[in-house]
Amino acid sequence: MSVRVTRSRRPATWSGLASALVFVALLSLPYLVFANVTSLLVNLFILLVLATMWNLLAGYAGLVSVGQQAYLGLGAYTVLVLAQNGVNPFLAIPVAIAFCAVAALPISLLVFRLRNEYFAIGTWVVAEAFQLITVRFPQLGGGTGASLPGLGGFDPALRQAFTYWAALAVLAATLLAAYLLLRSRLGLDLTAIRDDEVGARSVGVQPARAKRIVYLIAAAGAGGAGALIIISQLNVQAASVFSVQWSAYMIFVAVIGGVGTIEGPILGTILFFTLQQSLAERGAWYLIIVGTVAVLVAMYAPRGLWGAISDRFDLRLFPTGYWLHPQGSSPGGLLARLLRRER
Amino acid sequence: MAWLNAVVQGILLGGLYALFACGLSLLFGVMRVVNLAHGDFAVLAAYLGLAVITGLHVPLLWSTLAVAPLFAVVGYLVQRLIIQRSLEVSPLTTLLVTFGLSVVLQNAMLEGFSANSHSLPSGWLAAGSFRLTPQLSIGHFSLIVFAAAVVVIVSLQLFLSRARLGRQIRATADDAEAASIAGTDVRHVFGIAAAIAFATVALAGLAFGGYSSFDPGAGTQRLIFAFEAVVIGGVGSLWGTLLGGVVLGVSQALGAQVDSGFGVLAGHLVFLAVLAIRPRGLLPGRVT
Numbered sequence: 001m002s003v004r005v006t007r008s009r010r011p012a013t014w015s016g017l018a019s020a021l022v023f024v025a026l027l028s029l030p031y032l033v034f035a036n037v038t039s040l041l042v043n044l045f046i047l048l049v050l051a052t053m054w055n056l057l058a059g060y061a062g063l064v065s066v067g068q069q070a071y072l073g074l075g076a077y078t079v080l081v082l083a084q085n086g087v088n089p090f091l092a093i094p095v096a097i098a099f100c101a102v103a104a105l106p107i108s109l110l111v112f113r114l115r116n117e118y119f120a121i122g123t124w125v126v127a128e129a130f131q132l133i134t135v136r137f138p139q140l141g142g143g144t145g146a147s148l149p150g151l152g153g154f155d156p157a158l159r160q161a162f163t164y165w166a167a168l169a170v171l172a173a174t175l176l177a178a179y180l181l182l183r184s185r186l187g188l189d190l191t192a193i194r195d196d197e198v199g200a201r202s203v204g205v206q207p208a209r210a211k212r213i214v215y216l217i218a219a220a221g222a223g224g225a226g227a228l229i230i231i232s233q234l235n236v237q238a239a240s241v242f243s244v245q246w247s248a249y250m251i252f253v254a255v256i257g258g259v260g261t262i263e264g265p266i267l268g269t270i271l272f273f274t275l276q277q278s279l280a281e282r283g284a285w286y287l288i289i290v291g292t293v294a295v296l297v298a299m300y301a302p303r304g305l306w307g308a309i310s311d312r313f314d315l316r317l318f319p320t321g322y323w324l325h326p327q328g329s330s331p332g333g334l335l336a337r338l339l340r341r342e343r
Numbered sequence: 344m345a346w347l348n349a350v351v352q353g354i355l356l357g358g359l360y361a362l363f364a365c366g367l368s369l370l371f372g373v374m375r376v377v378n379l380a381h382g383d384f385a386v387l388a389a390y391l392g393l394a395v396i397t398g399l400h401v402p403l404l405w406s407t408l409a410v411a412p413l414f415a416v417v418g419y420l421v422q423r424l425i426i427q428r429s430l431e432v433s434p435l436t437t438l439l440v441t442f443g444l445s446v447v448l449q450n451a452m453l454e455g456f457s458a459n460s461h462s463l464p465s466g467w468l469a470a471g472s473f474r475l476t477p478q479l480s481i482g483h484f485s486l487i488v489f490a491a492a493v494v495v496i497v498s499l500q501l502f503l504s505r506a507r508l509g510r511q512i513r514a515t516a517d518d519a520e521a522a523s524i525a526g527t528d529v530r531h532v533f534g535i536a537a538a539i540a541f542a543t544v545a546l547a548g549l550a551f552g553g554y555s556s557f558d559p560g561a562g563t564q565r566l567i568f569a570f571e572a573v574v575i576g577g578v579g580s581l582w583g584t585l586l587g588g589v590v591l592g593v594s595q596a597l598g599a600q601v602d603s604g605f606g607v608l609a610g611h612l613v614f615l616a617v618l619a620i621r622p623r624g625l626l627p628g629r630v631t
Contacts, residue, residue, distance in 0.1 A: 299440060
């Protein structure tokens with residue numbers, strides 16, 4: 001029986017078009033709304049960047065890290081050091097991103113020696129060590145933190161608009177990078193490793209190399225988020241930027257939204273953020289509730305909210321896999337469903 | 344003399360770290376689960392100990408008789424109701440679930456006990472010490488904790504190698520499917536292993552509460568120290584864990600001697616150095 005294989009179906013074409021429209025709409029937002037809205041969105045974008053990158057790491061490369069805040073802090077402090085030496089903070093963002101990817105290489109040599117289960121705490125130790133090293137440098141503000149120089153000359157409204165655009169740019173780059181990565185040869189390698197590592201190895205896939213590349217990319221993404229944090233807050237404090245709380249946020253968002261899909265973290269971020277706005281004054285209760293939900297989702301609905309939606313409605317907005325259309329049956333037919341399960 | 348004192352205090356502190364690491368090591372050895380809420384459960388045990396000590400007016404040592412069995416029950420339930428289910432989803436799910444549990448526990452303790460720090464009144468134990476020289480003295484309490492760590496490790500070792508239930512645990516760890524064919528109730532055996540691990544967590548938490556003050560967020564660092572002790576010593580070896588704890592304790596004490604803010608970082612750096620030079624640890628055990 002012949003089978004026709006396609007990347008996407010009509011919903012994906014529509015979602016591509018819709019993404020472009022949303023992007024343009026978001027781009028023009030600083031002209032339309034006040035700065036309190038855009039600065040809220042900056043925080044949302046930062047969270048989405050982090051969740052997307054964590055999802056890439058855990059959902060596709062099988063690397064559960066609890067230490068991505070190491071690169072968050074490294075990115076923020078890279079911007080600080082460059083700004084202290086006269087570089088425009090906005091121009092320092094790409095430098096911070098690149099620097100985090102480079103710094104992740106030697107770190108990966110160390111933490112990759114730990115088995116999957118211990119890898120999680122190993123990355124956490126690295127983040128703790130980064131924090132303790134940072135506070136030893138008085139020029140970085142020590143434990144009390146440092147404020148970001150170099151943005152004083154900007155008009156506040158203009159500065160906030162630029163911050164917003166920078167965050168939008170980092171977010172767009174992150175989502176595009178994740179999407180293209182998963183559609184590339186590397187994405188195929190990762191899927192093969194996830195399904196059967198020994199089998200993948202036998203057909204020439206190099207798991208260690210593929211995982212390392214994803215680790216470097218995730219570090220770069222976290223570095224970009226860290227750069228955005230210092231620019232939007234205008235100061236940085238080691239205990240807060242290196243806090244494991246960031247890991248809690250990215251993990252909860254990805255798990256509730258759906259690990260292993262691009263759509264999941266987007267949905268999760270919007271949900272998390274809405275909850276955060278309405279439960280903010282509840283303090284610790286907020287994290288108790290979200291944490292409990294994440295635990296229950298991980299145990300009973302491991303594919304998350306988006307997994308449930310895409311199963312129910314047969315929907316993929318960012319197609320990274322393949323659709324099989326057996327001849328003579330509709331694309332949604334039983335055989336196609338079975339074949340998709342296999343994917 | 345100050346350096347010798349640092350080494351001695353570091354060794355004793357290492358006993359506490361080894362006590363923390365036992366439970367982590369056991370859970371990983373038996374069911375390949377890294378419990379990221381390990382440290383938070385220990386802090387919870389310290390709070391329970393505080394309630395028992397102030398409520399019943401008993402000394403710290405006696406409170407272990409109430410808290411450790413209670414924690415064994417908690418461990419059995421956590422294993423049967425939460426960890427087992429996550430294991431069946433996927434091994435990595437256990438990390439997500441125990442991490443979520445850690446955040447929930449920390450914030451629940453924050454809500455219930457406030458952010459203030461407490462310490463366990465250890466009475467005459469805390470005050471007493473053997474004064475060897477004017478600069479070098481060994482506190483009774485830290486000596487008892489070190490001895491407790493050694494006793495726990497020796498009994499665990501004996502239990503796992505000699506006792507019928509211990510051998511059943513090892514058999515299940517080696518091959519759960521074969522063990523279940525041979526008539527072992529795998530889930531129950533895992534539950535027992537978790538109960539033992541949690542009882543050691545309770546001991547570690549109480550010892551920690553007697554050593555220094557604790558607050559709801561203190562668990563994170565406990566987990567990290569326990570983990571470092573396990574990896575420095577060598578995964579899969581209980582004696583290695585004791586050695587790892589001692590190496591970590593001595594590194595921290597010597598680091599703190601150099602500069603008071605350098606202690607914890609020195610421990611992390613030694614851990615990373617071991618990872619770089621001897622990734623299998625100082626006393627690599629057979630991985631059960």
